[in-house]
Amino acid sequence: xxxxxxxxxxxxxxxxxxxxxxxxxxxxxxxxRMVLRxxxxxxxxxxxxxxxxxxxxxxxxxVSDFTVRNVAEFSSSTTPLFYRITGTWGNHxxxxxxxxxxxxxCGATVGVFGNNIPTxxxxxxxxxxxxxxxxFLLFTLAVSDPFRRIWPPxxxxxxVNPILQDPGLAVHPPILYTGYVGFxxxxxxxxxxxxxxxxxxAWGRWVRPWTLVSWIFLTCGICFxxxxxxxxxGWGGFWFWDPxxxxxxxPWLTGTxxxxxxxxxxxxxxxxxxxxxxxxxxxxxxxxxxxxxxxxLLNSVHAFAASPNQGLFILVLLALTIGGSxxxxxxxxxxxxxxxxxxxxxxxxxxxxNNVFLCIIAAVVFTGTMYPPFVDLAFGMQISVGAPFYDQAxxxxxxxxxxxxxxxxxxxxxxxxxxxxxxxxxxxxxxxxxVFAYYAFQxxxxxxxxxxxxxxxxxGALIDIGERVRLFRVPLGQSFxxxxxxxxxxxxxxxxxxxxGVVVLGIAGMTLRVHDVTVLHPGQSVALGGFNWKLDSIVPxxxxxxxxxxxxITVTRHGKLVMVLKPERRYFTAxxxxxxxxxxRTNGVRNMFATFAGEDNSGGGEFRFNVHPFAPxxxxxxFIMALGGAISLSDRRFRIGAPARAKLRKPAGSxxx
Amino acid sequence: MMNRKTRRLWLVIACGAGVSCATALMLVAFRxxxxxxxxxxxxxxxxxxxxxxxxxxGVVQANTVVMGTRDNRPYTTFRIxxxxxxxxxxxxxxxPGLFRQGQGVVTVGxxxxxxxxxxxxxxxxxxxxxxxPAPVEQALRKAGKWNPKFGPAPNAATxxxxxxxxxxxxxxx
Numbered sequence: 001x002x003x004x005x006x007x008x009x010x011x012x013x014x015x016x017x018x019x020x021x022x023x024x025x026x027x028x029x030x031x032x033r034m035v036l037r038x039x040x041x042x043x044x045x046x047x048x049x050x051x052x053x054x055x056x057x058x059x060x061x062x063v064s065d066f067t068v069r070n071v072a073e074f075s076s077s078t079t080p081l082f083y084r085i086t087g088t089w090g091n092h093x094x095x096x097x098x099x100x101x102x103x104x105x106c107g108a109t110v111g112v113f114g115n116n117i118p119t120x121x122x123x124x125x126x127x128x129x130x131x132x133x134x135x136f137l138l139f140t141l142a143v144s145d146p147f148r149r150i151w152p153p154x155x156x157x158x159x160v161n162p163i164l165q166d167p168g169l170a171v172h173p174p175i176l177y178t179g180y181v182g183f184x185x186x187x188x189x190x191x192x193x194x195x196x197x198x199x200x201x202a203w204g205r206w207v208r209p210w211t212l213v214s215w216i217f218l219t220c221g222i223c224f225x226x227x228x229x230x231x232x233x234g235w236g237g238f239w240f241w242d243p244x245x246x247x248x249x250x251p252w253l254t255g256t257x258x259x260x261x262x263x264x265x266x267x268x269x270x271x272x273x274x275x276x277x278x279x280x281x282x283x284x285x286x287x288x289x290x291x292x293x294x295x296x297l298l299n300s301v302h303a304f305a306a307s308p309n310q311g312l313f314i315l316v317l318l319a320l321t322i323g324g325s326x327x328x329x330x331x332x333x334x335x336x337x338x339x340x341x342x343x344x345x346x347x348x349x350x351x352x353x354n355n356v357f358l359c360i361i362a363a364v365v366f367t368g369t370m371y372p373p374f375v376d377l378a379f380g381m382q383i384s385v386g387a388p389f390y391d392q393a394x395x396x397x398x399x400x401x402x403x404x405x406x407x408x409x410x411x412x413x414x415x416x417x418x419x420x421x422x423x424x425x426x427x428x429x430x431x432x433x434x435v436f437a438y439y440a441f442q443x444x445x446x447x448x449x450x451x452x453x454x455x456x457x458x459x460g461a462l463i464d465i466g467e468r469v470r471l472f473r474v475p476l477g478q479s480f481x482x483x484x485x486x487x488x489x490x491x492x493x494x495x496x497x498x499x500x501g502v503v504v505l506g507i508a509g510m511t512l513r514v515h516d517v518t519v520l521h522p523g524q525s526v527a528l529g530g531f532n533w534k535l536d537s538i539v540p541x542x543x544x545x546x547x548x549x550x551x552x553i554t555v556t557r558h559g560k561l562v563m564v565l566k567p568e569r570r571y572f573t574a575x576x577x578x579x580x581x582x583x584x585r586t587n588g589v590r591n592m593f594a595t596f597a598g599e600d601n602s603g604g605g606e607f608r609f610n611v612h613p614f615a616p617x618x619x620x621x622x623f624i625m626a627l628g629g630a631i632s633l634s635d636r637r638f639r640i641g642a643p644a645r646a647k648l649r650k651p652a653g654s655x656x657x
Numbered sequence: 658m659m660n661r662k663t664r665r666l667w668l669v670i671a672c673g674a675g676v677s678c679a680t681a682l683m684l685v686a687f688r689x690x691x692x693x694x695x696x697x698x699x700x701x702x703x704x705x706x707x708x709x710x711x712x713x714x715g716v717v718q719a720n721t722v723v724m725g726t727r728d729n730r731p732y733t734t735f736r737i738x739x740x741x742x743x744x745x746x747x748x749x750x751x752x753p754g755l756f757r758q759g760q761g762v763v764t765v766g767x768x769x770x771x772x773x774x775x776x777x778x779x780x781x782x783x784x785x786x787x788x789x790p791a792p793v794e795q796a797l798r799k800a801g802k803w804n805p806k807f808g809p810a811p812n813a814a815t816x817x818x819x820x821x822x823x824x825x826x827x828x829x830x
Contacts (some may be wrong), residue, residue, distance in 0.1 A: 011806060130754060233753075234669070251790055252736050276700070341664070342664070343664075344664065344667045350673075352668065353671070355677060356672055356675050360675050360676060360679045361679075363676075363679065364682070364683055366685075371687075381693065382693065382694035383691050383692065383693050383694065384691075384692050384693075384694060385687075385690070385691060386690060386765075387692070388686070388689070388690035388691060389687065389690040390686075390688045392682065392685065392686035392689070392690065393679070393682045393683045393685075393686040396678075396682055397675075397679055467722065517730055517731065517749070517750050517751055518729050518730060518731075519729050519731050520728045526729075595751065597731070597751035597752065598724070598725065598726070598731065598751070598752070600724060604726070606731040606751060608750075608751045634659075644819070
């Protein structure tokens with residue numbers, strides 16, 4: 001009964017999305033207030049319907065209703081309650097429903113909080129969202145129905161894939177999807193602006209908070225995913241340049257570029273066409289991120305399996321959404337004229353530099369990701385592009401970004417000079433040189449470059465805040481008082497840059513890692529990274545739905561006890577699958593990582609020991625970036641005061657930047 | 658303050674420089690770090706030069722997995738088959754948790770000098786909802802061993818280097 005109701009709610013949501021699209025897109029032409037007011041109501045009711053459908057699916061999972069195929073295949077009666085709930089979106093069909101739910105949530109948010117947007121623009125934005133939502137709801141209902149029933153139901157379900165039984169899975173997909181799908185709002189604003197034929201400072205101010213929200217979620221989602229693979233897969237790696245990871249990175253790169261270019265639109269009314277294009281590109285890449293992997297076009301070690309007819313449907317949907325919006329862009333873009341004029345050396349110039357490099361990096365990653373399927377389709381050869389490609393091609397492009405990052409915020413708007421800006425950041429340069437010399441002296445040149453870059457960006461961000469509060473130029477108390485008065489957006493931006501520096505620190509530190517794979521018998525020990533790792537015992541243990549072998553490893557340094565690590569090997573009885581649960585201890589600046597990989601006949605255990613200097617900073621930095629975004633979002637100009645819309649100008653024929 | 662034309666010129670120069678740098682870097686990186694995927698059958702036919710890194714994929718042949726230790730490091734030998742040919746693989750290190758006989762795996766490495774052994778530096782086992790990596794699936798289809806259209810992959814025990822005909826005979830007899 002409940003699954004049937006869920007299925008009905010899903011179908012109803014599709015009908016509502018259709019109405020929302022038609023009313024939203026064509027309503028403004030009727031100039032009827034009632035029609036325009038219908039769009040937000042439809043968006044909210046679409047969200048309610050999808051919420052009901054999703055609740056029905058979760059309920060089926062909780063009560064283990066095995067007549068629902070989705071539950072029977074990805075849950076079982078022995079699965080703990082928590083994973084029965086998270087398992088509903090840990091598979092293809094369920095995650096599709098979650099995706100649609102979040103898309104409708106975006107529409108509902110615009111419907112509820114978008115009161116300061118002109119009604120006709122809001123109706124068009126909701127219309128675009130309804131159109132996108134309708135397409136994907138049609139896909140969900142037609143070929144990937146999460147409520148498909150089976151009869152007779154199996155006695156026990158097949159169970160969740162053990163590797164997905166992790167709290168990380170509970171948070172990672174919803175957060176990542178919110179990030180992906182959130183860019184749909186920026187996309188809808190871009191398409192609506194193209195239809196209306198005008199982009200002004202007010203447009204920049206509306207788009208920025210929405211972009212910022214999804215950017216925060218995407219940043220957190222990528223961090224969680226990376227953290228999850230770090231501790232679950234037990235390889236001690238945090239980023240594999242796997243297609244699935246790359247397609248999440250792509251919208252992050254263009255989304256970051258959009259975040260910066262929208263500032264220029266808002267403050268200076270320049271870069272309008274470019275920002276519209278970036279908004280379209282970012283959501284298109286998000287769609288690719290979610291769906292190219294499912295279409296079977298990209299091979300990945302971790303992806304959902306999909307059937308061929310689903311793949312074709314998805315490719316057609318992608319082609320319509322992306323192709324349609326780009327066509328509209330090509331027709332309407334010349335209408336959007338730029339007004340702001342500025343010199344190359346200025347804040348605008350620095351933001352353009354940021355955009356150029358972020359987009360080039362995105363292009364490189366895109367090429368690396370799409371080249372193998374292209375060669376496969378065109379020449380029938382199967383090749384793969386691995387981590388060395390990205391290390392060689394991407395990292396050199398990050399270097400100018402890092403160099404410019406500390407100087408850019410010091411430049412004034414309109415026109416500036418490099419000299420005074422460089423004088424402001426001389427402490428950062430000195431500190432970076434010292435760090436470089438220290439590590440270069442130990443012959444770690446790559447790490448030296450990376451760590452120096454990290455220090456440069458971090459201190460540069462601190463100087464940015466220091467300059468704003470006139471630190472050391474006015475009495476300390478006065479500086480402290482100023483801290484409360486500077487705009488939160490500036491604090492957020494500086495914190496975001498600081499967080500990026502911390503990420504660079506973590507990644508550069510990972511190049512200093514040491515690891516060893518070894519076989520130990522109880523009582524034996526091995527030396528690694530200045531520590532002595534001794535195996536004490538291997539004992540059996542049990543969990544809720546698995547049995548395990550637990551090893552106890554004592555780590556000592558100069559005879560003094562540092563920590564005790566207890567890595568496990570788990571055997572999940574329902575699926576007959578073994579997994580490794582790594583033991584990781586961190587002191588904030590260094591991770592100690594032990595994996596128990598196997599046992600041989602003589603009673604010895606196979607272990608993989610790692611020492612990862614600065615590894616925690618990778619994720620810490622990511623979360624600092626997200627925090628910076630959140631602080632920037634709380635800036636009062638996003639909350640108070642309806643932005644005034646520029647008076648409509650006669651469309652100028654000239655092209656823009 | 659400069660006019661729009663000069664500004665656009667600067668922008669074009671900056672973008673052009675950036676894009677050409679990126680293209681150059683990509684071409685260099687492509688040349689040194691692309692790796693091909695080969696099935697055991699293709700390895701037998703093409704004889705990749707020793708030391709050339711490629712990806713070898715297929716199914717772990719039943720009853721060929723031998724684990725041991727060498728200089729206190731775990732190593733594993735097994736054979737990878739696509740049903741038409743089988744290649745011995747040596748791997749030193751920790752296998753992924755989902756590695757088992759009869760399962761599709763992709764290994765990265767190179768042929769050893771002189772003998773016919775593949776020295777793997779990485780072994781990847783898929784951990785998605787289905788356990789067959791796409792290139793392996795394609796290799797098995799080419800070898801005439803399995804077509805996913807006609808049901809799930811055959812039982813692990815049948816993954817040896819028998820030809821399709823002998824499997825059929827076994828099934829009938």
